[in-house]
Amino acid sequence: MPFSFERRVVLVGVVASAALLAATVGRAPAQKPEPRKPDHIVVNAAGGAVNKALREAFFSEFERRYGIRVVDTSPTDFGKLRAMVQSGNAEWAATEINEADGERASRMNLLEPLDRTVIDLSGFPKDIEQHKYLLTRGIYTTVLGYRTDTFAGKPHPQTWAEFWDVRRFPGPRSLRNSPIDNLEFALLADGVKPENLYPLDVDRAFRKLDEIKKHVAVWWTTGAQSAQLLIDKEVVMGTAWHGRFYTAIKDGAPIAIEWGEGLIHRTPFGIPRGSKDAYWGQRFLAILAEPQAQARYANLMSYPGLHRDAIRYTDPKILPFLPTHPENLKKQAWANPAWWFENGEKATERWSRWMLAR
Amino acid sequence: MVATAAATLGGGRSRPRRVLRAHAGTLGSGSVPVLFLAALFVYPVARLMLFSVEGGSLKHFERALLDGLHVRVFIDTLRIASLVTLLSFLLGYPVAYFLASAPRAWATAGLLFLIVPFWTSVLIRTYAWTVVLGRNGVINRSLIGLGVIEEPIAMLNNEIGVLVGMVHVLVPYMVFPIFSVMRRIDPSLAQAAEGLGASGWQSFSRVYFPLSLPGVLAGTTLVFILSVGFFITPAILGGGRVIMIAVLIERQVHEFSNWGFAAALSAVLLAASLAAYGALSLALRDRR
Numbered sequence: 082m083p084f085s086f087e088r089r090v091v092l093v094g095v096v097a098s099a100a101l102l103a104a105t106v107g108r109a110p111a112q113k114p115e116p117r118k119p120d121h122i123v124v125n126a127a128g129g130a131v132n133k134a135l136r137e138a139f140f141s142e143f144e145r146r147y148g149i150r151v152v153d154t155s156p157t158d159f160g161k162l163r164a165m166v167q168s169g170n171a172e173w174a175a176t177e178i179n180e181a182d183g184e185r186a187s188r189m190n191l192l193e194p195l196d197r198t199v200i201d202l203s204g205f206p207k208d209i210e211q212h213k214y215l216l217t218r219g220i221y222t223t224v225l226g227y228r229t230d231t232f233a234g235k236p237h238p239q240t241w242a243e244f245w246d247v248r249r250f251p252g253p254r255s256l257r258n259s260p261i262d263n264l265e266f267a268l269l270a271d272g273v274k275p276e277n278l279y280p281l282d283v284d285r286a287f288r289k290l291d292e293i294k295k296h297v298a299v300w301w302t303t304g305a306q307s308a309q310l311l312i313d314k315e316v317v318m319g320t321a322w323h324g325r326f327y328t329a330i331k332d333g334a335p336i337a338i339e340w341g342e343g344l345i346h347r348t349p350f351g352i353p354r355g356s357k358d359a360y361w362g363q364r365f366l367a368i369l370a371e372p373q374a375q376a377r378y379a380n381l382m383s384y385p386g387l388h389r390d391a392i393r394y395t396d397p398k399i400l401p402f403l404p405t406h407p408e409n410l411k412k413q414a415w416a417n418p419a420w421w422f423e424n425g426e427k428a429t430e431r432w433s434r435w436m437l438a439r
Numbered sequence: 440m441v442a443t444a445a446a447t448l449g450g451g452r453s454r455p456r457r458v459l460r461a462h463a464g465t466l467g468s469g470s471v472p473v474l475f476l477a478a479l480f481v482y483p484v485a486r487l488m489l490f491s492v493e494g495g496s497l498k499h500f501e502r503a504l505l506d507g508l509h510v511r512v513f514i515d516t517l518r519i520a521s522l523v524t525l526l527s528f529l530l531g532y533p534v535a536y537f538l539a540s541a542p543r544a545w546a547t548a549g550l551l552f553l554i555v556p557f558w559t560s561v562l563i564r565t566y567a568w569t570v571v572l573g574r575n576g577v578i579n580r581s582l583i584g585l586g587v588i589e590e591p592i593a594m595l596n597n598e599i600g601v602l603v604g605m606v607h608v609l610v611p612y613m614v615f616p617i618f619s620v621m622r623r624i625d626p627s628l629a630q631a632a633e634g635l636g637a638s639g640w641q642s643f644s645r646v647y648f649p650l651s652l653p654g655v656l657a658g659t660t661l662v663f664i665l666s667v668g669f670f671i672t673p674a675i676l677g678g679g680r681v682i683m684i685a686v687l688i689e690r691q692v693h694e695f696s697n698w699g700f701a702a703a704l705s706a707v708l709l710a711a712s713l714a715a716y717g718a719l720s721l722a723l724r725d726r727r
Contacts, residue, residue, distance in 0.1 A: 160696055185696070253574070258679035298574070299596045300679020302671075309566070314575045315595070426695040433682060434508050 115360075121150035122174035122358045124365060128155025130382070131177075138378035139368050146368070149361060159185065166191045166354050174358035175350050175365050177218070180418035181425055183349040187214040188422075193352040196363040200370055204388040215349035216366045219375065219386045222404040222413055223262045224343040226311055226326045227318040229335045238318060239341045241270035245293050253298035255310045255319030260432040261421065262320065262344050263290065265414070269342050275414035283428060287435055300436070311336050327383040327402045338402070340409040346416050348384065379403060484709075491702035499703035509687065509704065516684040517711060519598070519673070520666040523605045524613075527662045528655065530606065531613030535654070538614070539621035550618075553611045561608055565672045568604045569595060572676075596678025604676040605666055612665060613658040620654030656723050663719075664712050684708055 124140065126132050132153045140151035154173070159182040165171045178186060186192050192214040195202075202210040209217045225244055227237050231252060238250045244266070256263055264281050267289035273282070298316050301307045307321035308329040326338050350369055352362035368374055375386025376394030385391060385405040392405060400406050404413060421428075491499050503509050538549045556564065571577050572595040579591040594600055624647065632642035670685040684704060691701035 158693075160692060160698070163696065258674070298678065302674040302679065305566075306569075306675055309569070313569065313573050315569070315573050426697070429690060429694065430508065433512075433687065436679065437508065437511060437682060 118147070118149055119358060119361070121152045122361045122365070123152050123154055123172050125154045125157065125173045125176040127157050127177055131155075134378055134381040137381060138374050139365070142368050142374055143365050147361070147364065151365075157182075162186060162191060162353055163189070169355060171353035171356040173353050174356055174362035175352050177348060177350050178215075180347045180349060180416070181421045183215045183347075183351060184418050184422040186351060187212075191354055193354050193356065193359050193362070195352075195366065199363045200367045202370060204372065204390055205370070206387060209347075209387055212349075215347075215351050216369055217347045217387055218350050218369045219348050219378065219384045220345050220404055221348060221384050222323045222340070222343040222345050223257075223320055224323045224326065225318060225339040225341070226308075226321055226336050227339065228311060228314065229337050231317040237337070237339065239339055241266045241342050242272070244318065245270040245289070247293075247296050250318070252317035253315070254293070254296055255299040255301055255307065255316040256293075256297050257307065257320055258300035258302050258436070260286075260428040261425075262416070264428065265344050265416070266320070266342070267293075269414070275342070278414065279417040279420045281420060281424070281428075283424075283431070287431070290435070308334075308336070323402070323404060324383045330402070340404070340412045343404065343409075343413040344416050345404055345413050347418070379405075487702050488706050489702075490698045491700075491706050493699045499700045500707070502700060503703045503707050509684075512682050512684050512687055513707065513711065515682065516667055516708075517715070519601065519605075519681070519683065520663050520669075522602060523609060523666045524659050524663045526602065526606045527610050527613040528659060531610050531658065532617060532655070534610075535614045535617035535621055538618050539624075553614055557611070562671060564608060565604055565675050568600065568607070568676055572600055572603065595676060596680065598677065598681055600676035600678070601673045601681045604672045605669055608672065609662045609665055612661045616657035616661065617651060617654035620657075621651050624650045652723050656720055659719060660716050663715060667708060667712055 124135075126135055132155055136151070136153065140153065143149070143151055157177045157179060159178065162173075162176060162178065162182075163186075165173065194213050195216060200216065202216075205217070225238060225241075232250075238244045238246070243250055244254065256266075264283060264286040265278055267286040268278060268282060269275065270293075271285060271289045273285075299306075299310055299319075301310060301319070301321075304322055304325050307319065308325040310316050310319055311321075311326075312329055312334045323338060323343070326336055329336050330338070350366055352359050352366065356362055370386075370388065372386070372388040372390040373394050375388050375391040379385035379391065380396045380399055383399060383402050385395065385403045387405065392400070392403075395403070401409075404410060493499075534549070534553075538546045541549065569576070573579065574591045574593075574595070576595070578594065579588075582588045583591065594603070628650070629642045629647050632646045633639070637645065667683075668685050669683060670689060673681045673683045674686055688701050688704050688708075691697045691704065
């Protein structure tokens with residue numbers, strides 16, 4: 082095929098403008114050219130109130146900055162992520178993922194490595210800054226909550242040892258219907274130091290759980306249920322993710338949070354490997370890591386980010402309800418998702434057996 | 440599950456032979472639903488079942504059938520599903536009878552009342568029961584207030600709560616098929632029986648009830664099959680103590696992405712449901 086005149090003109094034009102662009106940008110010649118902007122990107126997250134708050138805190142900022150719409154889907158689903166990546170049709174630019182699944186996805190090579198030239202992680206704790214695939218958007222804590230009217234003018238349980246102490250602190254209790262958190266709480270109640278929790282001594286934990294079993298009126302399944310049990314006074318103390326208690330307290334329920342020995346979990350985001358919008362996924366994660374945006378999200382949901390400056394932009398009224406408040410932070414322990422990734426299935430099966438044993 | 444149930448519903452309708460003959464000429468149009476079921480139901484189920492024998496090994500089935508935990512949960516699931524089916528029948532049959540014999544306006548109003556709850560999500564209806572049945576719930580507080588009891592009765596976070604919640608959701612599935620069969624029973628048959636000297640009870644038990652059995656079969660099958668797969672209601676109203684097989688399957692899929700084992704559990708559940716259906720329809724056929 083002869084090289085047509087028009088083509089040559091176009092080619093010259095492209096070369097010329099590329100040279101011009103390189104000259105203007107100057108110091109960033111290694112930068113890949115920006116791909117064509119899509120009409121929208123898809124971000125997957127937990128859904129409901131979470132997606133609404135994500136929109137207000139992060140999606141709208143992304144849309145403003147890049148002029149690309151963010152379409153959100155839910156829920157977080159490891160199976161779907163795996164199927165998507167393995168079929169080579171990853172439509173999510175980024176997805177929320179729970180911390181144990183995040184570990185699994187990282188090891189199964191289902192995620193794009195984070196692009197550190199785009200995402201600024203310098204304001205984060207070291208282990209989070211160094212993770213190759215996961216950006217920790219924020220944290221939540223499984224805490225002890227109690228009825229303030231039941232413990233008015235009296236001491237309330239402040240540790241798991243006291244939660245286990247049914248003589249000094251009588252009344253029905255609730256715990257989550259899962260070994261997650263409860264094995265840790267049992268070991269803490271049995272005197273294990275927070276820094277020595279992992280690897281968990283599962284036998285010891287179940288022995289300690291035997292002691293509390295008949296005092297647990299309800300083993301909760303959903304987050305909504307956990308707070309409702311205290312609101313309805315079905316139990317006088319129980320566990321929940323702190324945001325559930327915060328919402329109930331904000332709505333006037335006579336409940337208080339005890340931060341002592343709460344267990345902190347991360348809520349990471351990642352980019353599915355081979356995502357057609359990975360380039361924009363990296364830019365979206367960059368916004369997730371910005372302290373102002375993290376503060377906006379914390380103000381809405383009480384689930385704060387870990388950027389050290391985020392607290393500066395946070396509404397002071399909400400600070401006491403955040404696990405990142407310095408007073409609260411020093412009382413809590415960190416969950417270890419790697420242990421749960423490796424032992425979760427076995428522990429959960431044992432949990433079901435234990436639950437069925439009378 | 441629902442697709443099987445729907446298929447059963449169609450097959451369980453009364454006077455099947457006459458119905459079949461009437462449609463024999465339109466076999467061409469009959470193959471459309473068959474194709475539909477094959478593509479959207481049989482094929483995916485077969486694919487799922489293939490997961491359970493991945494690598495040509497039966498290890499997933501070994502674990503599903505020999506492990507004490509899973510066997511126990513299977514038995515509990517079938518027991519609870521049977522109880523729910525029985526309770527739904529005891530509640531639903533009189534309702535269907537009343538609606539089928541009531542004047543049209545009453546029947547329409549009654550059916551409307553049965554349908555309205557379908558617009559509320561199962562989750563919300565389940566939480567509503569926690570308000571009614573709880574330790575500080577409506578019933579317990581009223582009874583304590585009236586001095587009938589001193590300590591609250593445990594109706595929630597145990598099997599009672601699960602049964603109440605499940606029956607509430609499933610009763611309409613019992614009523615509708617029974618109602619539709621009853622409506623087509625010729626009232627003159629019962630009159631004829633009475634004319635020949637049968638008492639009211641005899642004419643019911645020997646004429647009316649046997650004629651309504653196809654509806655009962657469809658209703659019990661539907662309710663039984665739906666209840667073995669129940670998930671969120673037992674989890675919440677059982678307070679964690681009542682474990683049904685759907686909970687274990689969900690965990691395998693969601694928490695551990697062990698699709699092979701989840702498929703094996705599902706296969707066993709499907710086989711148990713089909714066996715129960717087969718036994719039930721045989722038993723009812725003998726009575727006819």
